[in-house]
Amino acid sequence: MTVNVEASLTQHDAVVTGLRDFLDALASAAPDERSSQRLLHDLAQWTEDLRQDAVEESHRHYGRSPTLATAGQATTPWYVVDEAAPPERLAGRASFSNFFLGGRGAAHGGTIPLLFDELFGWLANSEGMPPSRTAYLTTNYRSVVRVGRPMTFTAWTDRVEGRKRFLRAELRDGDTVCAESEALFVTLRAGQP
Numbered sequence: 001m002t003v004n005v006e007a008s009l010t011q012h013d014a015v016v017t018g019l020r021d022f023l024d025a026l027a028s029a030a031p032d033e034r035s036s037q038r039l040l041h042d043l044a045q046w047t048e049d050l051r052q053d054a055v056e057e058s059h060r061h062y063g064r065s066p067t068l069a070t071a072g073q074a075t076t077p078w079y080v081v082d083e084a085a086p087p088e089r090l091a092g093r094a095s096f097s098n099f100f101l102g103g104r105g106a107a108h109g110g111t112i113p114l115l116f117d118e119l120f121g122w123l124a125n126s127e128g129m130p131p132s133r134t135a136y137l138t139t140n141y142r143s144v145v146r147v148g149r150p151m152t153f154t155a156w157t158d159r160v161e162g163r164k165r166f167l168r169a170e171l172r173d174g175d176t177v178c179a180e181s182e183a184l185f186v187t188l189r190a191g192q193p
């Protein structure tokens with residue numbers, strides 16, 4: 001199954017895409033005093049406006065887009081799923097932009113498990129699956145993940161034992177495995193949040 005995202009954006013999706021671009025531009029820039037002041041002013045105004053529009057979780061748009069990569073979470077590293085065979089396997093492309101820079105051209109180490117958790121969430125909570133949450137997630141950093149590089153990933157279900165789903169994933173730059181992850185997702189019992 002091929003998954004097409006970002007084919008046609010709603011107004012809200014376009015805002016989230018704009019936010020992602022904004023964060024990247026901010027992280028890449030060294031604005032002068034005047035620009036910083038203007039930015040602060042505009043941000044404060046928008047923060048106030050948006051606070052007026054606050055709604056319950058179930059009514060929010062943010063992070064719930066079926067059409068955007070990362071479901072519209074602007075602070076998750078960008079990825080797109082090219083091959084989806086849930087709950088068994090996912091494969092696709094990812095990229096860590098400047099917003100995710102840790103230092104010396106390398107992605108921040110905490111953002112890599114964030115991507116893995118997202119991919120495992122896709123697998124474990126795919127359509128028809130009972131809801132589950134991460135019990136643990138380990139990451140081995142094998143080689144530096146460079147910001148701006150086109151990466152590929154594979155994530156798959158290793159085994160299932162009752163309520164426990166053991167998942168694995170790899171993140172590659174070309175033929176080089178940069179990071180590997182293993183996680184346990186546990187199916188929630190009735191009444192668990």
Ligand SMILES: CCCCCCCCCCCC(=O)SCCNC(=O)CCNC(=O)[C@H](O)C(C)(C)COP(=O)(O)OP(=O)(O)OC[C@H]1O[C@@H](n2cnc3c(N)ncnc32)[C@H](O)[C@@H]1OP(=O)(O)O
Pocket residue numbers: 117118120121122125131132133134135136162163164184186187188189192193
């Ligand atoms: C909602 C949809 C969202 C849908 C939206 C999806 C978006 C993507 C989401 C990504 C996923 C997340 O990040 S979720 C957010 C991060 N995760 C969390 O907040 C989870 C917090 N922890 C919990 O809520 C709980 O600890 C659970 C649900 C994980 C497990 O608690 P429980 O249900 O009481 O389970 P329990 O009986 O203790 O354990 C069941 C079995 O799992 C084993 N087990 C449990 N924890 C561990 C562990 N850390 N390491 C080893 N093994 C463990 C036990 O030994 C037992 O094995 P045995 O004796 O049966 O052999």
